[in-house]
Amino acid sequence: MKKVYSRPRSLKETHFHYCPGCGHAIVNRLLAEVVDEMDLRDTAICVAPAGCGMLVYNYFDIDTLESAHGRGAAVATGIKRVRPENLVFSYQGDGDLAAIGTAESFHAANRGELITVIFVNNGVYGMTGGQMAPTTVIDQVTTTTPGGRASDQAGHPVRMCEVLAVLDGTSYLERVAVNKPAAIVAAKKAIIKAFQHQLNRTGFSMVEVLSPCPTNWKMGPIEACKWIDDVMTKHFPLGVVKEVKC
Amino acid sequence: MKRLMSGNAAAGEAAVLAGCTCYFGYPITPQNELTEYMAKRIPEIGGVFIQSESEIAAINMVLGASVAGARAMTSSSGPGISLKQEGISYLAADELPAVILNMVRGGPGMGNISPAQSDYLQATRGGGHGDYRTIVLAPSSVQEIADLMPLAFDLAEKYRNPVVVLGDGMLGQMMEPVSFDHITRGETYPKDYILTGAKGRASRMVRSLLFDVKEEEEHNWKLSRKYQRIEQNEVRYETYLIEDAKMVVVAYGTSARIAKGAIARLRQENLKVGMIRPVTLWPFPAKIIQEAAKQIPDFFVFEMSAGQLIEDVRLALEGKGHVHFYGRPGGIIPTPVELYRIISRHYYQAERSRKS
Numbered sequence: 001m002k003k004v005y006s007r008p009r010s011l012k013e014t015h016f017h018y019c020p021g022c023g024h025a026i027v028n029r030l031l032a033e034v035v036d037e038m039d040l041r042d043t044a045i046c047v048a049p050a051g052c053g054m055l056v057y058n059y060f061d062i063d064t065l066e067s068a069h070g071r072g073a074a075v076a077t078g079i080k081r082v083r084p085e086n087l088v089f090s091y092q093g094d095g096d097l098a099a100i101g102t103a104e105s106f107h108a109a110n111r112g113e114l115i116t117v118i119f120v121n122n123g124v125y126g127m128t129g130g131q132m133a134p135t136t137v138i139d140q141v142t143t144t145t146p147g148g149r150a151s152d153q154a155g156h157p158v159r160m161c162e163v164l165a166v167l168d169g170t171s172y173l174e175r176v177a178v179n180k181p182a183a184i185v186a187a188k189k190a191i192i193k194a195f196q197h198q199l200n201r202t203g204f205s206m207v208e209v210l211s212p213c214p215t216n217w218k219m220g221p222i223e224a225c226k227w228i229d230d231v232m233t234k235h236f237p238l239g240v241v242k243e244v245k246c
Numbered sequence: 247m248k249r250l251m252s253g254n255a256a257a258g259e260a261a262v263l264a265g266c267t268c269y270f271g272y273p274i275t276p277q278n279e280l281t282e283y284m285a286k287r288i289p290e291i292g293g294v295f296i297q298s299e300s301e302i303a304a305i306n307m308v309l310g311a312s313v314a315g316a317r318a319m320t321s322s323s324g325p326g327i328s329l330k331q332e333g334i335s336y337l338a339a340d341e342l343p344a345v346i347l348n349m350v351r352g353g354p355g356m357g358n359i360s361p362a363q364s365d366y367l368q369a370t371r372g373g374g375h376g377d378y379r380t381i382v383l384a385p386s387s388v389q390e391i392a393d394l395m396p397l398a399f400d401l402a403e404k405y406r407n408p409v410v411v412l413g414d415g416m417l418g419q420m421m422e423p424v425s426f427d428h429i430t431r432g433e434t435y436p437k438d439y440i441l442t443g444a445k446g447r448a449s450r451m452v453r454s455l456l457f458d459v460k461e462e463e464e465h466n467w468k469l470s471r472k473y474q475r476i477e478q479n480e481v482r483y484e485t486y487l488i489e490d491a492k493m494v495v496v497a498y499g500t501s502a503r504i505a506k507g508a509i510a511r512l513r514q515e516n517l518k519v520g521m522i523r524p525v526t527l528w529p530f531p532a533k534i535i536q537e538a539a540k541q542i543p544d545f546f547v548f549e550m551s552a553g554q555l556i557e558d559v560r561l562a563l564e565g566k567g568h569v570h571f572y573g574r575p576g577g578i579i580p581t582p583v584e585l586y587r588i589i590s591r592h593y594y595q596a597e598r599s600r601k602s
């Protein structure tokens with residue numbers, strides 16, 4: 001009998017702590033699959049964020065450092081510059097990457113650091129209880145935008161792929177989602193591409209993943225997946241935002 | 247062979263000779279000569295130099311380089327050091343070695359770019375959040391900056407803890423003859439904690455998040471035991487003419503240099519004044535001060551701040567002895583003559599009150 005589905009080698013034998021229907025679990029699994037399939041476990045170094053993704057080191061069976069909130073790209077820079085032969089990727093949420101860590105992300109991208117950022121955009125601060133994130137869409141209700149995000153008061157959702165695309169240091173930027181099987185397959189392909197850009201030393205690469213947070217969106221998992229299609233992708237169009245020849 | 251160099255450049259050269267291969271920094275006066283020196287010097291050894299987008303980024307790059315196994319450093323002054331405190335707390339929590347050089351300037355806030363010693367408490371009390379300490383080395387000449395750099399890297403690796411080299415704008419920018427002949431890479435320490443990729447071994451994680459309060463408490467006690475070992479083993483100081491002294495000046499760094507000038511004058515007039523100069527500000531040389539207090543009734547704290555070192559001297563004395571104080575905050579550099587006048591006044595007053 002042919003085995004078609006099993007635990008990736010790079011994923012520890014333990015249960016995820018994520019809420020039911022959370023996109024983080026899918027992204028974790030995809031990353032572990034890609035690390036296995038590209039045979040990168042021996043050289044991969046992950047930088048974990050502050051955010052719901054912070055406990056990835058309990059799941060990934062690869063070398064992992066937990067960084068301070070938002071500093072992932074700077075820490076990953078330090079690691080990669082010392083160990084250019086390793087695959088170095090940071091795993092960051094939207095608050096981590098696009099609010100407190102904007103400067104570190106922007107400048108790592110601008111220097112063309114040969115790192116990959118896996119950017120989990122769930123439109124809220126998941127870990128701290130569902131406050132507004134830089135990526136919260138207009139009119140979205142969060143605990144700190146109880147009347148819905150109003151742009152005159154709280155600004156506009158930040159499109160990080162598009163922001164970084166103008167920088168000459170970036171080589172591969174794609175926005176994907178993990179709300180349905182076809183999208184998940186595309187997300188995995190994007191991660192592979194991004195890692196290839198790093199291995200080929202083309203430039204800074206990032207995959208932005210639209211990811212459901214049913215708990216803080218106050219939705220069921222299925223409704224949350226649908227909301228990504230109906231609302232989120234209107235603000236954050238899916239697809240390759242930038243790709244230079246690899 | 248001696249070379250005429252600024253303290254900033256000497257710090258850079260000595261760091262490289264001590265095995266530092268990574269430097270990350272953001273411009274701020276009065277330490278720019280170090281960043282600029284490293285921009286030239288580090289590429290010569292095939293190391294990593296980055297002018298970062300901020301001091302926050304710089305200290306986090308240091309953390310990344312350190313966890314990857316390299317000897318890494320950053321430098322800054324007051325406002326930039328404040329920004330680095332987040333990263334220093336993480337380095338301490340993660341038990342990662344790093345060297346941070348602070349050429350202190352007048353503060354608080356933007357302050358000015360003149361030499362000061364107003365970051366003493368920030369440096370010796372950890373400086374960032376949480377229950378931790380950094381080892382703090384205080385050179386008082388360009389030569390001593392060079393001499394202390396290998397020690398800074400060794401102590402950082404030996405104890406897996408950030409080490410702060412606390413200078414000031416004067417030490418950083420003045421030029422003195424300095425020899426590097428004896429400066430080499432020191433010890434090699436086991437690096438069984440660094441991240442290299444999990445080839446042929448179990449994967450490693452380096453973290454400071456410990457949700458389980460029992461685990462966090464245990465981690466804090468572990469750090470605390472380490473700090474006790476450092477306090478036992480790593481105290482360094484210089485004594486100067488204390489054998490017959492009736493009054494001892496306690497001063498470090500540039501102040502200690504000024505104090506030596508003042509003491510030379512005081513001795514010419516036969517005033518029995520000596521000095522204890524802490525070289526490690528943390529761990530603080532409390533014992534020698536306690537010892538001295540058995541014979542010597544008066545301690546004169548002199549610092550270029552409104553009074554920070556004085557707290558440690560008082561703690562060391564535990565109520566014994568009389569503590570005198572002279573401070574000049576804000577970037578003022580007092581002269582030896584000025585200090586000589588103040589000390590002699592205090593000396594005669596103390597003598598009178600002992601007699602009465």
Ligand SMILES: Cc1ncc(C[n+]2csc(CCOP(=O)(O)OP(=O)(O)O)c2C)c(N)n1
Binds near residue numbers: 050052053095
């Ligand atoms: C300096 C600092 N400020 C605030 C926090 C608290 N904090 C932890 S995670 C987080 C936000 C996480 O949101 P996001 O990055 O979007 O990740 P998510 O949990 O949504 O995946 C915040 C504010 C912190 N850890 N450090």
Ligand code: SF4
Binds near residue numbers: 017023122
């Ligand atoms: S709070 Fe949201 S992001 Fe965090 S684990 Fe739960 S569903 Fe996932």
Ligand SMILES: [Mg+2]
Binds near residue numbers: 095120125126
């Ligand atoms: Mg989020």
